[in-house]
Amino acid sequence: MNIKVKLLTTFKKYGEGKISENGTIPLPKGSTLRDVLKYFDIPLDMPKVLLVNKDDQQNLDHEVNDGDEVVVFSFICGG
Amino acid sequence: MAEKLYGYAGKLLRVSLTDGQVKEESLNTEDLRKYLGGVGYGTKILYDEVPAGADPLGPENKLILTTSPLTNNYIPGGGSIEFCFKSPLTNGWGESRCGGDYGPTLRKAGYDFLVVEGRADEPVYLAVSNDKVELRPAAHLAGKTVTERTEIIKNELGPDYLTMVIGVGGENLVKYAGVMFGGRSAGRCGAGAVMGSKNLIAIAVKGTKNVEIADPEALRSVVRETMAIIRNDENAQGFKEHGTVGDIPGVDEAGDLPTKNWQSNSWGKGEQIYDYFYNNNLVSNTGCYTGCPVACGRLVDVKRHKYKTPKHDGAEYETIAAFTSFVLNENVDAAVHCSHLCNEYGIDTISTGACIAFAMECYENGLLDESKLDGLEINWGDPDVVVKLVHMIAKREGYIGDLLAEGVKRASDILGEASKEFAIHGKGLEAPAHDPRSGKALAVTYGTGNRGMCHIHPVEAMAWDSGKKTFGLEKHGVPDPETVHRWDEEGKGTVVKVLQDGGVLPDIFTTCKFFLYVGATIEAYCRMLRAITGWDFTEEELLRIGERTINLQRVYNFREGFTAADDDLPKRMKSVPLFGDYADKEDCAIKDFQSMLREYYAARGWDVETGRPTPEKLQELGIEV
Numbered sequence: 001m002n003i004k005v006k007l008l009t010t011f012k013k014y015g016e017g018k019i020s021e022n023g024t025i026p027l028p029k030g031s032t033l034r035d036v037l038k039y040f041d042i043p044l045d046m047p048k049v050l051l052v053n054k055d056d057q058q059n060l061d062h063e064v065n066d067g068d069e070v071v072v073f074s075f076i077c078g079g
Numbered sequence: 080m081a082e083k084l085y086g087y088a089g090k091l092l093r094v095s096l097t098d099g100q101v102k103e104e105s106l107n108t109e110d111l112r113k114y115l116g117g118v119g120y121g122t123k124i125l126y127d128e129v130p131a132g133a134d135p136l137g138p139e140n141k142l143i144l145t146t147s148p149l150t151n152n153y154i155p156g157g158g159s160i161e162f163c164f165k166s167p168l169t170n171g172w173g174e175s176r177c178g179g180d181y182g183p184t185l186r187k188a189g190y191d192f193l194v195v196e197g198r199a200d201e202p203v204y205l206a207v208s209n210d211k212v213e214l215r216p217a218a219h220l221a222g223k224t225v226t227e228r229t230e231i232i233k234n235e236l237g238p239d240y241l242t243m244v245i246g247v248g249g250e251n252l253v254k255y256a257g258v259m260f261g262g263r264s265a266g267r268c269g270a271g272a273v274m275g276s277k278n279l280i281a282i283a284v285k286g287t288k289n290v291e292i293a294d295p296e297a298l299r300s301v302v303r304e305t306m307a308i309i310r311n312d313e314n315a316q317g318f319k320e321h322g323t324v325g326d327i328p329g330v331d332e333a334g335d336l337p338t339k340n341w342q343s344n345s346w347g348k349g350e351q352i353y354d355y356f357y358n359n360n361l362v363s364n365t366g367c368y369t370g371c372p373v374a375c376g377r378l379v380d381v382k383r384h385k386y387k388t389p390k391h392d393g394a395e396y397e398t399i400a401a402f403t404s405f406v407l408n409e410n411v412d413a414a415v416h417c418s419h420l421c422n423e424y425g426i427d428t429i430s431t432g433a434c435i436a437f438a439m440e441c442y443e444n445g446l447l448d449e450s451k452l453d454g455l456e457i458n459w460g461d462p463d464v465v466v467k468l469v470h471m472i473a474k475r476e477g478y479i480g481d482l483l484a485e486g487v488k489r490a491s492d493i494l495g496e497a498s499k500e501f502a503i504h505g506k507g508l509e510a511p512a513h514d515p516r517s518g519k520a521l522a523v524t525y526g527t528g529n530r531g532m533c534h535i536h537p538v539e540a541m542a543w544d545s546g547k548k549t550f551g552l553e554k555h556g557v558p559d560p561e562t563v564h565r566w567d568e569e570g571k572g573t574v575v576k577v578l579q580d581g582g583v584l585p586d587i588f589t590t591c592k593f594f595l596y597v598g599a600t601i602e603a604y605c606r607m608l609r610a611i612t613g614w615d616f617t618e619e620e621l622l623r624i625g626e627r628t629i630n631l632q633r634v635y636n637f638r639e640g641f642t643a644a645d646d647d648l649p650k651r652m653k654s655v656p657l658f659g660d661y662a663d664k665e666d667c668a669i670k671d672f673q674s675m676l677r678e679y680y681a682a683r684g685w686d687v688e689t690g691r692p693t694p695e696k697l698q699e700l701g702i703e704v
Contacts, residue, residue, distance in 0.1 A: 006332065006350075008328040008329045008332065008350065009321050009325045009326070009328055009329060009353070010313075010316075010317040010320070010321065010325070046313055047313060047314060047547070047548070049329070049333065049545065049546060049547060051332060051333065054332075054334065054660055054661065054664060056545075056564050056566070058547065059561075071329075071332045071333075073328065073329035073332065073333075074313070074314065074317055074329070075326065075329065075541075075542060075545065075546030075547070075548065
C-alpha cells in the first residue's frame with residue numbers, strides 16, 4: 001500500500017531521497033505509525049506531532065491504511 | 080534593621096515628565112515576595128498607582144519598566160524587559176515584552192524598576208546612567224526612522240548606552256505602536272503610543288554596577304546544568320536553524336494558521352512560503368541578547384527588485400503570517416519588507432497585518448468604498464497594497480490610514496454593525512497567528528488572556544494541546560497531552576488554569592518564554608531564584624505568584640469595566656472554516672465555549688457566572704483591593 005507522507009521543517013532532512021515524486025512511500029499492509037517513522041530512520045523519542053488525515057494521532061501503534069496522509073513535524077512554538 | 084536584599088538592584092526610579100522631578104525609591108520587600116518582579120510587580124504598581132478610568136493617553140497613565148532577579152545575561156533566557164501600562168488599544172491591562180540586553184543593563188544602572196509618569200511639554204528623551212538621570216530635548220528626532228533616532232542618541236550620549244525608542248507610529252499615537260530596541264520590539268498593546276502621549280521619545284540606559292548574589296556557587300551550578308540541557312535539546316536546534324518562522328509549514332498542516340482574516344485555519348501554502356523565505360530572505364540566525372544559547376532571531380533581507388530591504392533583525396513567525404496568510408499575500412519579499420517598515424515606524428506587526436486583513440474584507444463587502452481609500456483598490460493578496468497601507472497606518476495618512484491606526488475594534492465601531500464580524504480581536508487586541516480550531520485549550524487562553532488575544536500568554540495552551548509539550552508542569556496537575564485529543568472541549572478549562580499559572584512566570588521572571596520549550600524548567604528557575612535571593616522559594620510558591628498576578632490583572636480589568644462577556648471569542652473563530660483542509664472537519668469547531676469558560680472560572684475559584692474573582696479567592700491570595 002502507499003502512504004502519503006509530509007515531513008516538515010526540522011524533519012524534512014529525514015525524507016531526502018526516500019519519498020516518491022507523488023509524495024508517497026510504499027509500506028506493507030498492517031503497518032503502523034512506528035513503521036512510518038522507522039522507514040525514515042526518525043528517532044522514536046524525538047519530540048514531534050503526528051497527524052493522520054489531519055487527525056491528532058500520537059499512538060505509534062496506530063495502523064495506517066492505503067491512501068492515508070501522515071504529517072510529521074515539531075512545534076517550534078512560533079510566537 | 081531591614082532584611083538584606085540579595086539579587087535585586089534594590090531601587091525603583093521614578094521620573095515625572097510634568098515637572099522633571101526624579102526620585103529613587105526603595106522596594107517593598109513584602110510585595111517583592113508576593114509578586115517577585117516583571118509583570119507581577121508591575122501589575123501591583125499599575126493597580127495601586129493609576130486611578131480607575133484613567134485615560135491611557137493622558138498624564139495619569141504610567142509606563143512601568145520591570146525586571147526581576149533573573150534579569151541577567153548569564154541566566155538562560157535572562158535578557159528581557161517587560162513594559163506595563165494601561166493599554167490605549169484595549170483600555171485594560173497592557174504589557175509588552177522585549178528581548179535584548181536592555182533589561183540587564185537597567186539593573187546595572189542601579190534600578191529594578193523604572194516608572195515614568197506625567198507628560199512633558201516638549202519632546203524629550205531620558206538618559207539613565209549609574210544613578211545619573213537626565214531629560215534631554217528630542218524635538219530634532221521627529222519624523223526620523225527608528226534606526227536614525229537610535230544612532231543620533233548614541234552619538235549624543237556615547238556608544239555604551241542602550242536605547243529603546245518610539246518611531247513615527249508612536250509619535251502619531253497609532254494605538255498599537257511599540258517601543259523598539261533595534262529590530263526588537265515591545266510590540267503589543269500600544270506602549271509606544273503611551274510614550275508618544277507623554278512626549279517621551281526614548282529611554283537610554285547604561286551601567287556598570289553588580290547585584291549581590293546570596294549563593295554564587297549554587298547559582299553557577301544550576302545555570303551550568305540548565306545550559307548543558309539546552310545545548311543538547313532538539314527543539315533548541317530547531318529554533319536555531321529555523322527560528323519561529325519555521326513553524327509556518329507545520330501550523331498550516333495542523334489547522335493553526337489563520338488565513339484570509341480568519342475565514343480559514345489553513346492555507347495550503349505554508350511550505351511554499353517558508354521554503355522561499357529560507358532560500359531567499361534568511362541571511363543568518365542571531366540572538367536578541369548577549370549570551371543566548373538558542374539565538375532564534377532571524378537576520379533577513381530582500382536583495383533586489385521593488386521590495387529591496389536592508390538586512391535587519393525581524394521576520395518572526397507572527398510577522399510573516401500577518402503579512403502573508405492573514406491577507407492572502409504570496410509575495411514573501413513584500414512580507415519581509417513590511418516587517419522592516421513596521422520596525423522603522425515602530426508599529427506592531429501583528430496588529431498592522433490584522434488591521435489590513437480587516438480592511439480588505441470590509442472593502443470586499445462594500446463597507447469601505449474608494450472615496451475612503453484615496454483611490455486604492457485594496458484587494459486580497461495584493462502585495463503593493465499591503466506595503467502602501469503599512470506606510471499609511473504609521474503616518475495616519477488619509478481616511479484609511481487614520482481609521483486602521485485605531486485598531487480593528489474601534490475601526491469596526493466606526494464602520495458600523497456589518498463590519499463587526501470581520502473585526503477579529505479579544506478585548507480589543509487583534510488576534511495573533513494561532514488558531515484555536517487546532518487545539519481548543521487555546522480558545523480558553525485566548526478568551527481569558529488579561530491583555531487580550533495575544534501570542535505570548537496563550538502559547539502554553541497551544542504548546543500543550545497541539546504541540547504535546549508540558550514544560551515540567553505534570554507534577555502540578557497538567558495531564559499528559561498525548562492522552563488528550565486536541566479537539567476535546569471538556570477538561571480544557573481546568574488544565575488551562577495550571578498552564579496559565581506556570582506560563583505567566585517567564586513574564587514575571589522577565590525571561591524568554593521559549594526557554595521553557597528547550598529544557599529550562601520552572602524547577603530550574605526556582606533553584607536559580609533561591610540561589611540569587613537567598614529566599615526559600617518553592618515551585619508551588621512560584622505558581623502561586625503566577626496565580627496572584629493573573630488574579631490582580633483580572634481585578635484591574637474588571638475595575639476598568641471589563642466583564643465575562645469580554646472573554647468570548649469572535650463567532651468566526653469558533654466556526655467550521657469556510658475553506659481549506661479543515662472545511663469538512665466539524666470537530667474542529669468550538670461547540671460550547673461558555674461551558675469551557677465556566678469550567679475555567681470554577682478551576683480558578685471565580686464566580687462561575689460572572690467570571691469575577693471572589694472575595695474569598697482574593698483573600699486566599701493575599702490580594703487587597
